[in-house]
Structures are given as C-alpha cells and as structure tokens.
Amino acid sequence: MANERALVVVPSWIGDAIMAQPLFARLKAQNPQLKIDALAPAWVRPVLSRMAEIAAVHASPFAHGELNLGQRLQIARELKQGGYDRAYILPNSFKSALMPWLAGIPRRIGFTGECRFGLINERHRLNKAALPLMVERFAQLAEPVGEPLPRPVAPPRLVSSHGQQAAVRTALGLAQEGDSNAIRPVILCPGAEYGAAKRWPARHFTALAWELIRSGHPVWLLGSSKDHAIAEGIREQVPGDCRNLCGHTRIDQAIDLIAQASLVVCNDSGLMHIAAALDRPTIALFGSSSPDFTPPLSPKATVMRTDIVCSPCFKRICPLGHTDCLEKLLPAQVIEMCQARLNG
Numbered sequence: 001m002a003n004e005r006a007l008v009v010v011p012s013w014i015g016d017a018i019m020a021q022p023l024f025a026r027l028k029a030q031n032p033q034l035k036i037d038a039l040a041p042a043w044v045r046p047v048l049s050r051m052a053e054i055a056a057v058h059a060s061p062f063a064h065g066e067l068n069l070g071q072r073l074q075i076a077r078e079l080k081q082g083g084y085d086r087a088y089i090l091p092n093s094f095k096s097a098l099m100p101w102l103a104g105i106p107r108r109i110g111f112t113g114e115c116r117f118g119l120i121n122e123r124h125r126l127n128k129a130a131l132p133l134m135v136e137r138f139a140q141l142a143e144p145v146g147e148p149l150p151r152p153v154a155p156p157r158l159v160s161s162h163g164q165q166a167a168v169r170t171a172l173g174l175a176q177e178g179d180s181n182a183i184r185p186v187i188l189c190p191g192a193e194y195g196a197a198k199r200w201p202a203r204h205f206t207a208l209a210w211e212l213i214r215s216g217h218p219v220w221l222l223g224s225s226k227d228h229a230i231a232e233g234i235r236e237q238v239p240g241d242c243r244n245l246c247g248h249t250r251i252d253q254a255i256d257l258i259a260q261a262s263l264v265v266c267n268d269s270g271l272m273h274i275a276a277a278l279d280r281p282t283i284a285l286f287g288s289s290s291p292d293f294t295p296p297l298s299p300k301a302t303v304m305r306t307d308i309v310c311s312p313c314f315k316r317i318c319p320l321g322h323t324d325c326l327e328k329l330l331p332a333q334v335i336e337m338c339q340a341r342l343n344g
Contacts, residue, residue, distance in 0.1 A: 004031060007079065007087045007105060009096050010040035010048065012064065013193075014251070014270030015294060017044045018277050019135045020090055021156040024053035026142040027088075037082065039075075039099065046251035047274070050158040067095060076102035088141050089113075089120060109141055134294050155297035158277040160259035168256040172248065177260065185220045186212050186338070187258055187275075189266035190234065191227030191246070195316025197288035198267050200326050200334075206234045207331035208265065212338065213240040217262070220245055222254055222271060263341055265334065268294075276301045281341050283334065287326035288313050302337060304329060 006027065010017050017040065024036055037056045038048050045057045058079065062068060072095075080103045087100035092113030100108050101119045109122040116123075124145055131137045131149065135156065140149045169176050177184075190205045192198035209219045218241035221231035225247030235244040249257065255274055258264055264275040265283045268291075275282040276296035284296045286305040290312040295303060305311070311325035318325075 004033065004086075005035045005037070005082060005084045007058075007082065007084045007100060008036060008038045009060075009087065009089045009091065009100065010038050010044055011091050012041050012044065014044060014047055015273035016090075016134065017047050018156045018158070018270075018273040019294065019297075020138045021051050021053070021158070021277070022135055022154050023088070023090075023138040023142055024051060025154060025157075026139055028053045030142065037084075039079070043251065046255070047158070049252065050160065050255055052159055062095070072099050073102060075099055079103035079105070089116075090138055090141070092116075094119070111137070111141075132292065135297060155279075156273070156277040157279070158255060158274065160256050160278060164252075164256045165260050168249070168253045169260075171253065172245065172257075174243075183216075183218055184260060184262035185218045185243075186263045186265065186342075187220045187222050187261040188234075189222050189227075189264065189269060189271040190230050191223035191271075192267040192269040193224070193226075194269075194289075197313070197315050197318045197323060197325075198269070198286075200267055200285045200287070200329065201323075202230050202233055204326075204329070204331045204334070206237050208334055208338070209234055209238045209242055211331075211335045213238060213242060215339070215342075217342065219243070220257065220261075222246060222249065222257060263338060265338065272296050283337055283341065285326065285329060285334070287311060287323065287329075288315050288318065290314070302341070304334060304337060 027034055035055050036053050038054055039058045039060050041060050048054045048057050076099045084105045086107035087105040089097045089110035092111055094114045097116045097119035108120050110120045111126045112123045122145055136153055139153045188205055212219050221244045223246040228247040231244045231246040235242045258275050259278045261280050263281045266272045268286050268289045272284050276298040279298050279300055282296050282301040284303050291303045306325050306328045308325050
C-alpha cells in the first residue's frame with residue numbers, strides 16, 4: 001500500500017483540530033507510507049503544519065453553516081485530482097461529508113452524524129459512554145467498523161524547533177534564550193474565542209500577573225487581536241516585565257512562544273490545547289465548559305474549576321448573569337498552584 005493517499009476533513013476549531021493528531025499518528029503507524037492531506041479552514045492550517053504526519057492542507061473557505069454548493073463542487077473537482085483512496089470526515093455535519101463524496105473518494109469514513117447515509121460509506125456508531133473524550137472518538141476512526149478502540153490513546157503532539165523559537169523571538173524583539181536577561185516566561189492567555197463564560201476575570205489575571213512578576217517571573221500575555229484590550233488593561237496595572245503580545249502573533253508564532261514557557265495559565269481555549277500538545281506545564285481554568293470531553297491532554301496539565309452546581313452550562317454568556325464558576329475561582333488559589341508548579 002505504498003501509494004495510498006488519505007484526506008482528512010478537519011474541524012474548524014483549533015482545539016478540536018489538535019485532538020485529531022493521535023488519529024493521524026495511528027494511521028501512519030498502520031501504514032508508514034500513507035500520505036495524509038487535510039481539508040481545513042485557513043486559521044487551522046498553521047496548527048496542522050506542526051503535525052509531522054500531515055503532508056499538505058487544502059483550504060476550506062466556508063463560514064459556519066455556509067453551503068455554497070458551487071464552490072464545494074469546484075473544491076471537490078480539485079480534490080479528485082489528488083487520487084485519494086479514503087477520506088476521514090471528523091465533523092459530524094452533512095456539509096463536511098459532501099466534498100469527499102462529490103470528489104468520488106471511494107472510502108469515506110466517519111460517524112453516522114447528521115443525515116449522512118450514503119455520503120459516509122464506512123459508518124461508525126458513536127457510543128458516548130465507551131468513547132467519552134473527543135480524542136478517543138477521532139482515534140476510533142482508524143479502526144475497522146465495529147472494532148474496539150485500542151488503548152491507551154497517545155496525547156496530541158505539536159512540533160516546535162529551536163530555530164522556530166529563536167525566529168519568533170527575533171521577529172517580536174524578545175531577548176534570545178541564553179541571553180543574560182532572557183528568563184523563560186510565564187504565559188497568561190486571558191481570552192477564549194467561544195465566549196465570556198469561559199474567561200477568567202481580567203482582574204484575577206491582573207492579580208496573578210502581579211504576584212508572578214513580584215516573584216521574579218516575566219509575564220507574556222498571549223491571544224488574538226480580540227484579546228488585546230483586555231490584556232492591555234492587565235499590563236497597565238502590573239509593574240515590571242509584562243508584555244502584551246495579544247494580536248501581535250500568528251498562530252504558528254504563538255505555538256513557538258508557548259513552547260518556550262516555564263508555565264502557561266489559560267482558559268479553556270485553543271491555546272490551552274496548544275500548550276498541552278507542546279507538553280508545557282499548564283494550568284487550565286474551566287468555567288462554563290467541562291474537562292470531561294476536551295481536557296488538556298498532557299501529564300503536565302492541571303485543571304482548576306469551582307464545584308458550583310450550575311457548571312458546566314456550556315453557554316457563551318452566563319445565563320444567570322454572575323459567572324460565579326470563574327469569579328469564585330480566586331486568584332489566591334491559582335497563585336498557590338502556580339507557585340507549586342514553578343517550584344516543582
């Protein structure tokens with residue numbers, strides 16, 4: 001099977017895409033000669049490029065819920081030229097299964113999902129109790145239909161080289177590792193793309209940043225341009241070595257910055273999964289979401305949450321208006337955990 005080629009339709013969320021990496025690793029273990037390409041949105045491409053198993057990425061330009069059948073037909077014609085033997089469709093939507101079917105890929109593998117009879121011709125039935133984690137559900141697709149998932153499932157892994165890490169420090173004007181004033185930073189990620197109910201309060205991050213800097217640890221604030229204003233508010237209240245990098249980095253640069261951290265403190269977000277996949281010491285703060293489905297998968301990751309009756313609600317905005325699941329996760333608790341991890 002030296003010339004086999006597979007296409008993987010990848011989810012649109014960065015964290016979900018990272019959960020797919022163990023599937024790619026299993027497929028390559030089964031056939032080291034298999035060439036794996038991905039179909040994914042542009043913002044996920046930098047993450048896939050840091051997975052050793054992925055050869056190429058085709059762009060999927062569609063907004064959430066967009067059908068645009070004409071453009072899907074055009075992309076399907078391009079995919080047909082790839083000569084793929086099989087496709088793995090990871091999202092459960094009808095639209096995600098459409099292009100592999102239109103491209104005539106003979107084996108189309110996935111869970112039954114959303115009215116996909118015919119579009120998926122190797123259909124797995126999802127047993128949520130047997131496969132509680134997203135990473136397990138994706139890994140299951142490497143097995144024949146009806147076969148149990150071999151365990152353990154290795155955690156996701158991303159690649160970041162020393163050269164890439166040095167390049168991002170140069171690009172952002174940061175001291176190079178090895179310089180006398182270059183100490184590995186603690187990276188704080190105050191954002192969460194999904195919504196406010198997943199964000200630890202900015203004033204809590206401020207208290208944490210203050211204590212870290214007082215203890216001699218430089219702080220980098222990392223996130224998207226949407227997080228810049230919140231991060232700037234934190235930086236302005238903290239004296240000393242605190243850098244607001246939110247909105248100043250591409251995803252690939254964020255990967256290389258996180259790879260250099262002594263510790264990452266983050267909300268349940270794509271950056272949380274990046275930190276875990278780089279095997280960095282991580283403290284993950286959970287509010288409206290649950291670590292029971294998509295936890296940070298690393299032995300160096302610690303989950304912190306409050307034992308409050310209304311959590312998890314899985315809402316973008318707190319339906320009760322108080323966000324106590326995060327408000328009552330106090331800075332003193334997180335500071336204590338940070339000190340334990342940094343001193344450990």
